[in-house]
Amino acid sequence: MKAYIVEAIEEQKDVIAEKWLNELETVRSSWQVQKMSDDLYKTTNREFLETIYSNIEHTQAKLVEELKHFSDRIIRMGWSLNYMTEGLQAFRRTVLDTLFHMDTTNQFEIMDQIQNWIDPIINEIVRNYSGSWEATVSLQKIALQELSAPLIPVFENITIMPLIGTIDTERAKLIMENLLEGVIKHRSAVVLIDITGVPVVDTMVAHHIIQAADAVRLIGAKCILVGIRPEIAQTIVTLGIDLSQFPTKSTLRKGIESALHSTNRKLVSVDEEVGGEL
Template sequence: MNNEILNYIQEHKDQIFNDWKESLKENGDDRVVKVVSDQVFNSTSYEFIDVIIASVKSSTEEFTARLSDFSEKIVRLGWPLSFVTKALNLFEKIVFNKMQDDGIVNVENQMEAVFEFDRWMNPMVNEMVNMYSSTWERTVSMQKIALQELSAPLIPVFDNITVMPLVGTIDTERAKQIMENLLQGTVKHRSEVVLIDITGVPVVDTMVAHHIIQAADAVRLVGAKCMIVGIRPEIAQTIVNLGIDLNQITTKNTLKKGVEAALEITKRKIVKVEEAE
């Protein structure tokens, strides 16, 4: 019966695809149907059928490789797992109903057909869910690493002067990333002055201030001077109310003033050039 199912799918592939595609659009997720173009949706759905056929026709290694490639593709397209499992269920239902209409599945062999469909589809559904999940976890992990690297960049603005702009909430995990980027970047860029810009940090509490002070102390240990800039009036008031001691750290209220001070420390300054007449 298994071979009969496979042969039927291959012989009626286009018809099954058209019915399946329409059923997916009617019962599918708007995040999938409306976001991607019809051409991408059609090609991906057709490839989906090939992967399903490969579950029976191909060797285990070949099927796993194809399934892995396909999982990466649908994760990039943003297909949710619920849509993938629904698509498999719809595909099984369409093939079963068509085989019934054509008399291949009848009263005499219906129970056998149901058993064969379950024996074929259930392992494939499990394998596809596992592969999708592992692909998704790997993708999310890579994105998390990329976001962490972008969340605390150290930017050289002049020779020996670098700036680390901080935006958003600072928790313990992010503070660790800030510290690592700060120390590595200070050494890499041979910074003499490092400016930590907290203009985009909405709240500075005791924990955040502690992390910033630790970062400033660490910068001094590698031979550079650290300056905190972007201290808004409300942040200054919070720091005073919390009794946080920043006496050992140079502070400026704007990045512009911080850069000017950094230039003075490195024995340079910005000079206005008069236009020639």
């Protein structure tokens, strides 16, 4: 930046800061930072102001390093990207307005220099926010994938996969992968697919379930579909979906009883067992 512009900014530093902080009050009322305590709000804004000022003559590497540190903090504090960009635009206007009153002959050069100073800061802030969002979305996606199709061992050689929510093609692929990996990992002889929490079973969903059952059967395990509610049964019949290739049960309990029977076991009540011993 031109030396005379840097000197002018340094000379009017306090004036610019006061004007900018006053203008931020209008911006603040539109975003969540209004919920923050005044002391923390003012302290953070002054810290941001010092970060901006310190980057008048810093290299790009230094700018990236300082803004990354600051961005991480304000993202954790919940400051929105819109507030940050609006605040920087307000700072740009404040600086230009102050400098234009001091120098009316070099306005185009001043505007160009201030633009080259503020734009990289805005770009870096946006980049840091975007990176944070992408990381958050990625972690959430992984967590949802882990929770969306779990395979739960309930007895030796018997596992359950409870399905909740809509099943699309991407999720069906995940169900298939988890089923096959889980059957091998848990050495399952019987897998119960519980669709109690699936709101709609249409032709596509049924196709995915049949594919999953076929895949399980190919690796030597048996698949039982449980949670067939009356309305689901009616839909299956109406659509002409053929589920005769593997057993179906209306409830999870009946499914578990069937699975135990398939592995030469059964549920016995405590009273019945004690009575037998007596």
